[in-house]
Amino acid sequence: MKLKRLLFCVTLFIGVFSYAQQKVFTLEEIWRGAFRTEGLQSLYSMKNGKQYSVLEMDRSNRTTSIEIYDYATGKKAMTLLNSAAIKNLQAFQGYSFSSDEKQILLSSEVAQIFRHSRRGIYHVYNTETKALTKVSDKKIQEPTFSPNGEKIAYVFDNNIYVFDIASQKTVQLTNDGKKNEIINGVTDWVYEEEFAFVRAFDWSADSKKVAYIRFDEKEVPEFSMDVYGSQLYQRQEVFKYPKAGEKNAKVSLFIYNLEKQQSAPIKLGTYKDFYIPRIKWSANPDVLSVQVMNRHQNNLDLIFVNASDNTSRVVLNEKDEAYIDITDNLTFLDDNSFIWTSEKDGYNHIYHYNDKGGLINQVTAGNWEVTAYYGYDNKNKTIFYQSVENGSINRDIYSVKLNGKSKKRLSSKEGTNRADFSADFTYFINSFSSSTTPPEYSLIASSSGKVVRALKNNKRLTEELATYDFRPKEFSTLSVNGESLNMWMIKPRDFDPAKQYPLLMYQYSGPGSQSVANRWYGANDYWYMMLAQQGYIVVCVDGRGTGFKGAKFKKVTQNDLGNLEVQDQIAAAKQLGALDYIDAKRIGIWGWSYGGFMSSNCLFKGADTFAMAIAVAPVTNWRFYDTIYTERYLTTPQENAAGYDKNSPVNYVDGLKGKYLLVHGTADDNVHVQNAMVLIEALVQANKDFEWAIYPDKNHGIYGGNTRLHLYNKMTNFIKKNL
Incomplete structure (x- = not known):
């Protein structure tokens, strides 16, 4: 129909x-x-949930700025930062905020490595003091604020470093990194390409620990490519590429304690040939979650590591006759219970588990797929997601209570709907298109699904x-x-x-x-x-x-x-x-x-x-x-x-x-x-x-x-x- x-x-x-x-x-x-088609600029929802920031460029004078807009009115509230007012940094390509939004990490001279990986020059800008601090003179990878905003962890030449913003001192956490041999804190080629992530380290909630994955790829076969260019002789790119049936990098997990200034290996179990496709600290600063998957990728253990004594236990196991897809949907609630998505009933759905791995309830169910998990609104105990409930070629946005009740369709037009939620889930920007309608963007009230205002369409096209x-x-x-x-x-x-x-x-x-x-x-x-x-x-x-x-x-x-x-x-x-x-x-x-x-x-x-x-x-x-x-x-x-x-x-x-x-x-x-x-x-x-x-x-x-x-x-x- x-x-x-x-x-x-x-x-x-x-x-x-x-x-x-x-x-x-x-x-x-x-x-x-x-x-x-015309689209909306990439935006970041501010903590207050009422405003968002966007990166804007003035091509005439080659400057960039971060502008703050109100969701409800669409009017500009302020210019947070303009590179014209910053000495020693004419322009920047991207930005990210500290958790309190008082500091901004600015990227420049960014160069691509592989599909997802980049390296660049980074500065920290303090919105209160207007001070600009360079993180490193070298091009670095995956710089990330600590939760308290005092430090930045990053990777350079396969080793992890932590930069203290106030003292401008840098501590090197690992020392054995070497190209085509040992990688700390970022992924190897095959993890990046097939598990779709690069940053292989994570800060604990109290900013005192950094968990990271170490890749030993010494035994992984190398692949080489000639790059011809225009010079007299070509150059050769050589990198580790494990082909089917060949040796993978050996992965291991460590937790570095910044107070003790030491790194401890974590014993995950008796696994022999395995992957660690995700690590993530829980709401508890002493509990690290680790996903461990066998080489066949049909058995997945969700492991909780106790960082106080470095012990580990399996809290959830998933098995499949074929394979298990890895996602970034794991979400920890305040009580350390967690939201998880799985195909275990034959369709991809949302589940709620307690902190011991016991099933509290299956949140969504039916002969249809959840195609995107957008997040959990703790205040209203509501989950937001995208699904194909309206036909497998369509996408719609829904909300549902954590207990699986009061499900509500929030999108109204038949086609492909995607959502970008405000930080407090008050609003979402709905991007809609179909085979008959080019992309159009609307601000939607998350509680009702009603359109607050139209943002942009492609009428010109x-x-x-x-x-x-x-x-x-x-x-x-x-x-x-x-x-x-x-x-x-x-x-x-x-x-x-x-x-x-x-x-x-x-x-x-x-x-x-x-x-x-x-x-x-x-x-x-x-x-x-x-x-x-x-x-x-x-x-x-x-x-x-x-x-x-x-x-x-x-x-x-x-x-x-x-x-x-x-x-x-x-x-x-x-x-x-x-x-x-x-x-x-x-x-x-x-x-x-x-x-x-x-x-x-x-x-x-x-x-x-x-x-x-x-x-x-x-x-x-x-x-x-x-x-x-x-x-x-x-x-x-x-x-x-x-x-x-x-x-x-x-x-x-x-x-x-x-x-x-x-x-x-x-x-x-x-x-x-x-x-x-x-x-x-x-x-x-x-x-x-x-x-x-x-x-x-x-x-x-x-x-x-x-x-x-x-x-x-x-x-x-x-x-x-x-x-």
């Missing part, structure tokens, strides 16, 4: 645009940002798009292999069901992902509209293994990645090819990363179904990919050789009959260009004709300068020539 209503809206949307001047989309416009031959997505479902799969379709203008059209399928298909969602469009979507303008039908189908339809649907691909997912794409293509208006001899498929792995397999294994495929930065052999991601879904190649080999494209090159384009960047630290090179060699030795493109010094995103424009020109021409 929800999909039918959405289709009706799409029909109205098409009608609005159909009588306007019909300009065509061009790749130059798409990749130079002509259709970007809507008016601009009215002059184009805009091709909205039409949502529906497709019955494939016993499952109802979500699908969107973009059709050419003046679509005639009596005619036949070539079909291009896009998918990603990775575990827990979602490509069919009721939200506004990105650059790729405008490319699909451009292709539709040129007579192509474009379709996306989320097959088995994708997310937000329950654990069983998501985890059915376990130990067999690329089998059921490929079956679903081939079956979907055959069903679509049987439609009167699809030319079954002209069906193509494309994807990036996991999607490139999929599109390669679909062409090699579905030669009678697909006429062409494009694979960008694909995994071509799962033995080449990292431990944490790959083993989560396949275990190790030593245990599951068939799961690795029977679905890796490199082993199916003999099946290639159609047209194939393979693309990769040479500086891809994630999916190494090795994947492309090995596949190229296999195709050559099989005497298969194909096309390929290598982008020098480009990472997994393959961007920079005209790179994306060049890539999409190449892919467009390939599609037009071969489909």
